[in-house]
Amino acid sequence: MMKKKNCWEVMGCRKQFHGFTPGESGICPAFHCKPLNGIHGGMNGGRACWMVTGTMCGNKIQGSYGFKVQNCSQCGFFNQVIEEEGSKYVPPETLLTKNEKTV
Incomplete structure (x- = not known):
């Protein structure tokens, strides 16, 4: 079975821990979102990044789930x-309660 990839691996972001590229925005919060660790087989928020406030998709800081859905x-x-x-x-409805602090 192929290893499931996290968002930063698929999207080519380099704002994660081991490939961290210093910049104005720092490290994407999906990498540190521990309440979502293991969801969909990902590390932290890596396979549920749409639930994490302030992700850096498109090299822009995104809002909360409600704004970026x-x-x-x-x-x-x-x-x-x-x-x-x-x-x-x-589904997001289930993850909202799991991740209340970061949505």
């Missing part, structure tokens, strides 16, 4: 996770 629903990585997880996909 439309863009995220059109994202290739988001749709890849849904496809890979199939019936094991955890």
Whole structure:
């Protein structure tokens, strides 16, 4: 079975721990979002980044889930996770309670 990739690996971001590129924005919060660790087989918020406030998709700081949901629903990585997880996909409604502090 192929290892599931986190958002920063698929999207080519270099704002993660081991490949950290210092910049104005620092490290993407998806990398440090421990309440989502293990969701969809990812590390921290790496496979549920759409639930993390302040992610750096497109090299811009994004808002909360409510503000970015439309863009995220059109994202290739988001749709890849849904496809890979199939019936094991955890919907946002469930994740909202798990991740209240960062949504």
